[in-house]
Amino acid sequence: MEKIRKILLSDEEMPRQWYNIQADMPNKPLPPLNPATREPIGPEALAPVFPMELIKQEVSQERYIEIPDEVRDLYITYRPSPIFRAVNLEKALGTKSKIYYKYEGGNYSGSHKANTAIAQAYYNKKEGVLRMTTETGAGQWGSAMSFACHHFGLELLVFMVRVSYDSKPGRKILMNAYNAKVVPSPSTMTAAGRQILEMDPDSPGSLGIAISEAMEIAVQDPYTKYSLGSVLNHVILHQTIIGEEALLQMEKSGDYPDVVIGCFGGGSNFSGIAFPFLRENLVNGRKTRLLTVEPSSCPKLTKGKFMYDFGDSAGMTPLLPMYTLGHNFIPAGIHAGGLRYHGAGVLVSQLLKDGFIEAKAKMQRECFEGGILFARNEGILPAPESTYAIAGALDEARKADIEGVSRTILFNLSGHGHLDISAYEKYFENNLPDHELTEAEVEQALSKIDFPD
Amino acid sequence: MEKIRKILLSDEEMPRQWYNIQADMPNKPLPPLNPATREPIGPEALAPVFPMELIKQEVSQERYIEIPDEVRDLYITYRPSPIFRAVNLEKALGTKSKIYYKYEGGNYSGSHKANTAIAQAYYNKKEGVLRMTTETGAGQWGSAMSFACHHFGLELLVFMVRVSYDSKPGRKILMNAYNAKVVPSPSTMTAAGRQILEMDPDSPGSLGIAISEAMEIAVQDPYTKYSLGSVLNHVILHQTIIGEEALLQMEKSGDYPDVVIGCFGGGSNFSGIAFPFLRENLVNGRKTRLLTVEPSSCPKLTKGKFMYDFGDSAGMTPLLPMYTLGHNFIPAGIHAGGLRYHGAGVLVSQLLKDGFIEAKAKMQRECFEGGILFARNEGILPAPESTYAIAGALDEARKADIEGVSRTILFNLSGHGHLDISAYEKYFENNLPDHELTEAEVEQALSKIDFPD
Secondary structure (H helix, E strand, C coil), X not given: CCCCXXXXXXXXXXXXXXXXXXXXXXXXXXXXECCCCCCECCHHHHCCCCCHHHHHHHHCCCCEEECCHHHHHHHCCCXXXXXXXXXXXXXXXXXXXXXXXXXXXXXXXXXXXXXXHHHHHHHHHHCCCCEEEEEECCCHHHHHHHHHHHHCCCEEEEEEEHHHHHHCHHHHHHHHHCCCXXXXXXXXXXXXXXXXXXXXXXXXXXXXXXXXXXXXXXXXXXXXXXXXXXXXHHHHHHHHHHHHHHHHHHHHHCCCCCEEEEECCCCXXXXXXXXXXXXXXXXXCCCCEEEEEEECCCCHHHHCEEEEEECCCCCCCCEEEEEECCCCCCCCCCCCHHHCCCECCHHHHHHHHCCCCEEEEECHHHHHHHHHHHHHHHCCCECHHHHHHHHHHHHHHHHHHHHCCCCEEEEEECEECCCCHHHHHHHHCCCCCCCCCCHHHHHHHHHCCCCCC | CCCCCEECCCHHHCCCEEECHHHCCCXXXXXXXXXXXXXXXXXXXXCCCCCHHHHHHHHCCCCEEECCHHHHHHHCCCCCCCEEECHHHHHHHCCCCEEEEEECCCCCCCECCHHHHHHHHHHHHHCCCCEEEEEECCCHHHHHHHHHHHHCCCEEEEEEEHHHHHHCHHHHHHHHHCCCEEEEECCCCCHHHHHHHHHCCCCCCCHHHHHHHHHHHHCCCCCEEEECCCCCHHHHHHHHHHHHHHHHHHHHHCCCCCEEEEECCCCHHHHHHHHHHHHHHHHHCCCCEEEEEEECCCCHHHHCEEEEEECCCCCCCCEEEEEECCCCCCCCCCCCHHHCCCEXXXXXXXXXXXXXXXXXXXXXXXXXXXXXXXXXXXXXXXXXXXXXXXHHHHHHHHHHHHHCCCXXXXXXXXXXXXXXXXXXXXXXXXXXXXXXXXXXXXXXHHHCCCCCC
């Protein structure tokens, strides 16, 4: 046991605050706009959808926000999460670099999504909300939210993107086990869903559509609120506990990461691990590269356009300044359902535009190959989403070896793949198509945006 | 946070030795017999099947056996495992008792089976073995062994009981992901399998049949050995790390268990948590009750007969003194596939006969109800096997409340249910039949034993 394999924190070391990158951003994000007037909207416009405490967090400029005791009480059942050094993977690669991963799959939901689900359910309950609605892609977010809502005594209705609903039936059952109701999206329950089904009865759905449906239900009743699993500032805020822990753990390891990597859907798991390291760059002059890996089939960061767009398909959200492929873009049905989102969160978009973070896109087959290599060496079968982070880490290690240097690489293993087994089955059947969105297809997708600019 | 929710050990506190109950048993188990001569057999008879180090452990009378560094190196990636106090479950029950659970599902395999898989693969590799065969029921053992074999550079062929192979396809894919070959049992690869298929082409299979098939392949080649996931003394030895950790953790909690509970298939997860507490009873005069919970459809401990019987269906093993329903008994296809075994390990059998442990049987629907209650309150969705331990714990808490006392209850949550989702689907569809073996059916099963007594 010469090498450190595992770096733990004690319960007492679990961070007591979330970190708000807005306090340290050189260029603050542009304001959300009212779609009709194109005027900046204030936080009050979000009140029909979110509880006030989350709206405050959404726009807060405070650097640190206290984690409430009731949230810590549940966090402590699975946090602090471990960091592992991937010694066997390093050996298999023959790399000179050090590869560390933060493992967020060790909780009831199997992914990092519990971190914000618990916080969101708590704040909603505190403000008298009775029922919640939400969307889910692959189902990690939906299952995290299902237990969190049940724990705090809230009902939950989940709109699950149809392609995932059909290919990952286990996730639906898990949500049912936690007492949530799950509906495939697009559904006939909402005007937004019916409109999509009229155009395409076989629509695979998208996170954008599912968000529209969940919001439509929420705004009809004052005791029902909506909850989003990524993208928004307050969601990303809650995920920063990952990076705050990782900073403490890397300190214990005696190493400091040259690069921090996360997969990218709306931005929450990447931002969660990366933003505390970005603070170290901005405030303490450290120089860690922050790398997001997105699917080539949904490349908003690498091929999308930075512009105002809706966060959902039907255009119910305010206009947000973000990298986007167009809010009515429907990505190919890759197995990393959590990465099938047309846009990027406002904070990540601004930071990417300003050059503080990097982005690359990968094909799903190569990512699954990396996932299998990882599983055979490190034991844990990764969620399809997490395989993008793994593929990014493998690229970095190989690049360093070509350059003849040793780097310290840290990535976020955001979840396990025990509920995504069907995707691995397809991989072994050699039935995992690659999709790469061309520039022309991106142009076409953006041209479909149905509001005047 | 008034109550302790989680009790952890540091890496340094991970036990360095396994505990061998044979050293402390008042009545030593009867010897295994040669089926032909009915004479006691020596350890050398096992040499075609197992490596020498494991055979030595099988018959050792040493109280403690050192855990090799190579095994510790992998243990440390997921051990020490946490103990949780089920505060939310306690609240839901309104019980005065304290309920603790040791969670063994937090590793790559999702269950306690990793503890012996790693040890067995290590010893086989060390003695020059190239290939392994094994059986698996629900697949927890098979997946644990798949990664362990790959880690130590061994090939693995897994015979998976057909009813589980068909109902839990995810487990097969997970084993494939770790590079193992998986065959449904009974298969046409072996004489044992072909014989069963001739009698019943639709045979659901059983652990006993799968063991016969795996042994038949192993004995044909000196570089291929067989590996068993429960029942045997050395397997139970490796699992005692669970109870050794639990002892240290309960000490930290300030409580000491009045009762320790595990579900029962062949005996390894129950014995793993219970035997160190039994040592405390035997050596230090403590008085913890040790309770196993088995399925009513496979009630060898509560309705079976203590006698010499084969460990496998085809009669390839030595005759072992155990509680059994007859080695050719095929249990009903309940979802807790890991509990579908006709016999009980020799150590547990002797200890039950001598009154040191207790056994009860439960129906699967009640166990799943307990599993759902547990998941909604504690978050973790339990493996179907583990729901039997939960149901046992719920019984104990309710009984204590009726008696007006508060007891400390500890059970082994042996695995998570993320790969057993189809069983929960059946539960929600109200399609989970109960089976209770009657005394007459037990008589009939025992009458089918095909060797003279």
